[in-house]
Amino acid sequence: MWTVETVSHVGLEDLDWVSNSCTFREDLKTKKHKHSGPSAMLSLKKYLTEGLLQFTILLSLIGVRVDVDTYLTSQLPPLREIILGPSSAYTQTQFHNLRNTLDGYGIHPKSIDLDNYFTARRLLNQVRALDRFQVPTTEVNAWLVHRDPEGSVSGSQPSSGLALESSSGLQDVTGPDNGVRESETEQGFSEDLEDLGAVAPPVSGDLTKEDIDLIDILWRQDIDLGAGREIFDYSHRQKEQDVDKELRDGAEQEDTWPGEGAEALARNLLVDGETGESFPAQVPGGEDQTALSLEECLRLLEATCPFGENAEFPADISSITEAVPSESEPPGLQNNLLSPLLTGTESPFDLEQQWQDLMSIMEMQAMEVNTSTSEVLYNAPPGDPLSTNYSLAPNTPINQNVSLHQASLGGCSQDFSLFSPEVESLPVASSSTLLPLVPSNSTSLNSTFGSTNLAGLFFPPQLNGTANDTAGPELPDPLGGLLDEAMLDEISLMDLAIEEGFNPVQASQLEEEFDSDSGLSLDSSHSPSSLSSSEGSSSSSSSSSSSSSSSASSSASSSFSEEGAVGYSSDSETLDLEEAEGAVGYQPEYSKFCRMSYQDPSQLSCLPYLEHVGHNHTYNMAPSALDSADLPPPSTLKKGSKEKQADFLDKQMSRDEHRARAMKIPFTNDKIINLPVEEFNELLSKYQLSEAQLSLIRDIRRRGKNKMAAQNCRKRKLDTILNLERDVEDLQRDKARLLREKVEFLRSLRQMKQKVQSLYQEVFGRLRDENGRPYSPSQYALQYAGDGSVLLIPRTLADQQARRQERKPKDRRK
DNA sequence: GACTCGTGTCATACC
DNA sequence: GAGGTATGACACGAG
Numbered sequence: 001m002w003t004v005e006t007v008s009h010v011g012l013e014d015l016d017w018v019s020n021s022c023t024f025r026e027d028l029k030t031k032k033h034k035h036s037g038p039s040a041m042l043s044l045k046k047y048l049t050e051g052l053l054q055f056t057i058l059l060s061l062i063g064v065r066v067d068v069d070t071y072l073t074s075q076l077p078p079l080r081e082i083i084l085g086p087s088s089a090y091t092q093t094q095f096h097n098l099r100n101t102l103d104g105y106g107i108h109p110k111s112i113d114l115d116n117y118f119t120a121r122r123l124l125n126q127v128r129a130l131d132r133f134q135v136p137t138t139e140v141n142a143w144l145v146h147r148d149p150e151g152s153v154s155g156s157q158p159s160s161g162l163a164l165e166s167s168s169g170l171q172d173v174t175g176p177d178n179g180v181r182e183s184e185t186e187q188g189f190s191e192d193l194e195d196l197g198a199v200a201p202p203v204s205g206d207l208t209k210e211d212i213d214l215i216d217i218l219w220r221q222d223i224d225l226g227a228g229r230e231i232f233d234y235s236h237r238q239k240e241q242d243v244d245k246e247l248r249d250g251a252e253q254e255d256t257w258p259g260e261g262a263e264a265l266a267r268n269l270l271v272d273g274e275t276g277e278s279f280p281a282q283v284p285g286g287e288d289q290t291a292l293s294l295e296e297c298l299r300l301l302e303a304t305c306p307f308g309e310n311a312e313f314p315a316d317i318s319s320i321t322e323a324v325p326s327e328s329e330p331p332g333l334q335n336n337l338l339s340p341l342l343t344g345t346e347s348p349f350d351l352e353q354q355w356q357d358l359m360s361i362m363e364m365q366a367m368e369v370n371t372s373t374s375e376v377l378y379n380a381p382p383g384d385p386l387s388t389n390y391s392l393a394p395n396t397p398i399n400q401n402v403s404l405h406q407a408s409l410g411g412c413s414q415d416f417s418l419f420s421p422e423v424e425s426l427p428v429a430s431s432s433t434l435l436p437l438v439p440s441n442s443t444s445l446n447s448t449f450g451s452t453n454l455a456g457l458f459f460p461p462q463l464n465g466t467a468n469d470t471a472g473p474e475l476p477d478p479l480g481g482l483l484d485e486a487m488l489d490e491i492s493l494m495d496l497a498i499e500e501g502f503n504p505v506q507a508s509q510l511e512e513e514f515d516s517d518s519g520l521s522l523d524s525s526h527s528p529s530s531l532s533s534s535e536g537s538s539s540s541s542s543s544s545s546s547s548s549s550s551s552a553s554s555s556a557s558s559s560f561s562e563e564g565a566v567g568y569s570s571d572s573e574t575l576d577l578e579e580a581e582g583a584v585g586y587q588p589e590y591s592k593f594c595r596m597s598y599q600d601p602s603q604l605s606c607l608p609y610l611e612h613v614g615h616n617h618t619y620n621m622a623p624s625a626l627d628s629a630d631l632p633p634p635s636t637l638k639k640g641s642k643e644k645q646a647d648f649l650d651k652q653m654s655r656d657e658h659r660a661r662a663m664k665i666p667f668t669n670d671k672i673i674n675l676p677v678e679e680f681n682e683l684l685s686k687y688q689l690s691e692a693q694l695s696l697i698r699d700i701r702r703r704g705k706n707k708m709a710a711q712n713c714r715k716r717k718l719d720t721i722l723n724l725e726r727d728v729e730d731l732q733r734d735k736a737r738l739l740r741e742k743v744e745f746l747r748s749l750r751q752m753k754q755k756v757q758s759l760y761q762e763v764f765g766r767l768r769d770e771n772g773r774p775y776s777p778s779q780y781a782l783q784y785a786g787d788g789s790v791l792l793i794p795r796t797l798a799d800q801q802a803r804r805q806e807r808k809p810k811d812r813r814k
Numbered sequence: 815g816a817c818t819c820g821t822g823t824c825a826t827a828c829c
Numbered sequence: 830g831a832g833g834t835a836t837g838a839c840a841c842g843a844g
Contacts, residue, residue, distance in 0.1 A: 709833085709836085714820090
């Protein structure tokens with residue numbers, strides 16, 4: 001249902017097209033009656049153009065919704081089909097949709113408030129875009145401007161109706177972009193509005209004479225911009241395409257936008273050879289390159305729209321990739337074709353960037369990484385010095401020769417952020433352009449940016465050729481070598497943890513946990529074997545019997561190196577007990593705990609980690625002795641506590657103690673073991689000992705010392721393991737930190753390359769030869785000289801130099 | 815009953 | 830060479 005509301009969407013210019021197209025279609029239908037009844041047809045046209053349509057225009061201007069089809073379907077095909085052909089995908093115009101929104105309605109495109117309005121809209125879009133990945137919407141802008149060679153303006157004046165009827169003199173001149181105009185940024189759009197003199201209907205209901213006059217004047221401005229009749233000729237257009245291919249890059253950057261716009265429109269229009277009137281090309285026809293490309297755009301729209309609307313990835317990515325126009329198409333045309341796919345600030349290059357962003361995100365998702373990770377990864381952080389250092393002063397002069405189309409070039413959308421006062425107004429979405437610079441699909445960027453030595457900074461040489469197409473093999477990312485999958489995994493995980501999955505508190509906790517010496521050692525500290533160092537130290541000060549078990553229990557602690565070696569030490573309590581008991585030799589290592597447990601089992605129960613410490617290494621004792629070593633019943637303890645206790649202690653002695661007792665060694669095993677050699681020798685000299693006694697004493701001393709040594713050895717071994725674990729954790733921490741730093745560096749490097757790329761494109765785009773024509777990126781390239789100057793050299797030379805530079809590192813590696 | 819762990823002991827190497 | 834230390838290997842008990 002084609003309604004006036006829809007008409008109002010496409011604006012007053014579109015209404016011109018409506019009227020013209022309608023006239024043309026009517027001509028087609030009434031052509032057979034043309035000769036028989038020209039007057040009748042003329043009256044019908046006049047009725048349509050001057051009567052109904054203009055009345056509809058007026059109604060639309062005042063916001064009245066009128067269904068035009070209801071007036072026309074009886075005699076004419078639907079206006080939608082008349083205007084747009086079978087494909088009606090190009091009906092909506094974002095700009096006008098915006099104007100029809102609540103906050104956008106009522107703003108005249110010539111109004112000063114329009115900038116504010118678009119600024120507000122842009123900022124709002126930025127805010128809304130913060131939490132999602134932006135994908136171009138499917139809205140298509142159609143800008144059509146009627147132009148009359150005689151200077152008469154159609155629409156509001158009766159003469160326009162006559163002009164419409166004049167088949168020879170009538171020329172339909174659209175806006176700059178062949179009727180399917182890209183959805184530009186609101187900012188750029190407002191500028192374009194002013195530049196193009198495009199007029200949108202004043203929406204206020206009071207359409208005064210002054211308003212109509214203003215419209216008239218503005219249309220005259222459009223007409224004054226003038227376009228030749230020949231540009232609408234299809235054959236002429238075909239001839240031009242060849243020449244265009246060579247001159248496009250330069251011609252588009254020249255200040256010849258009116259011709260360009262008309263030419264662009266001409267590509268989208270077919271000319272009736274008989275009447276000379278132009279009409280929109282039938283998209284499904286496929287004979288027109290533009291129509292084909294538009295179909296591709298449609299496919300691309302269909303492919304990208306679901307993702308943008310429902311956050312779903314296209315089912316077949318390759319289809320989208322194929323849908324992206326290849327470089328084989330004329331860059332200008334390509335831009336024109338790409339542009340409808342873009343919303344907001346997206347230029348063709350932005351689309352490519354977004355596409356790469358999409359691909360990278362998918363890759364990151366494949367690595368279980370959130371998509372926003374890549375956004376964070378590639379988006380310049382606020383206040384990033386890199387993004388600010390490269391910004392030029394707001395008053396940086398802009399070459400007026402830079403054509404409007406250049407502004408629609410991929411890289412130029414970023415250039416605006418660098419060379420225009422719109423730096424601060426660059427939408428956040430454009431930050432997505434800080435994506436991998438290696439384009440999987442060649443776009444106008446390559447055709448204009450081309451292969452240069454400087455370009456080689458950003459693109460592999462294979463891509464720099466202008467003849468490259470999208471079907472080329474995937475080119476290596478110059479940064480790819482720096483980031484292998486494993487690193488990306490770790491980076492991603494870290495970013496995920498740091499930037500995504502954890503809030504600052506959690507991140508700090510994670511960091512603390514990561515920085516702590518816990519981890520595996522935490523378990524050991526909780527293990528019974530990891531008795532506190534105090535326990536170990538206390539045990540070391542205890543008797544030899546206790547030191548064994550206690551030092552063993554403290555072997556897991558990391559304080560070994562601080563405590564030093566564990567040795568036997570005299571335990572006064574034990575010695576006293578031994579002296580009281582008249583025992584000879586040193587106590588078994590576990591006997592102290594065993595006594596403690598027997599004396600007060602609750603003490604041991606309070607120390608569950610000591611449960612398995614007190615081993616009874618009495619396997620050398622006779623089985624009968626072992627049997628008798630069982631716990632005595634409490635009743636027996638009551639009867640003869642001292643005797644029973646002595647028996648119990650006797651049973652708990654080690655075999656060396658038993659041997660010492662059996663051999664009647666006159667001193668304790670503790671002394672035997674722990675006394676220095678000199679004192680030990682003195683001690684031995686004091687007593688008359690047999691060889692068997694001396695041998696036993698030496699064995700006791702040897703075994704005792706070896707036991708301590710074994711304990712220390714195990715302690716050291718465990719401590720070594722713990723230290724190794726700690727070292728591993730430290731190394732992992734360092735590695736993670738280095739990876740984070742590497743990501744930061746890569747991000748900075750990418751940003752710098754982006755800036756250099758923009759600068760390159762800007763500089764190259766401004767260069768003009770002696771004839772004032774821009775240099776072709778396919779033939780020339782910029783190159784940095786050693787002294788810092790920039791030289792314009794032939795591309796072939798630049799490519800050769802680039803190859804040489806590539807070979808040098810390889811040779812060095814060899 | 816197999817297994818693990820802690821411990822003591824031996825043999826050996828080294829200082 | 831003796832003494833001390835370190836360590837691997839083994840055995841044993843306990844869980």
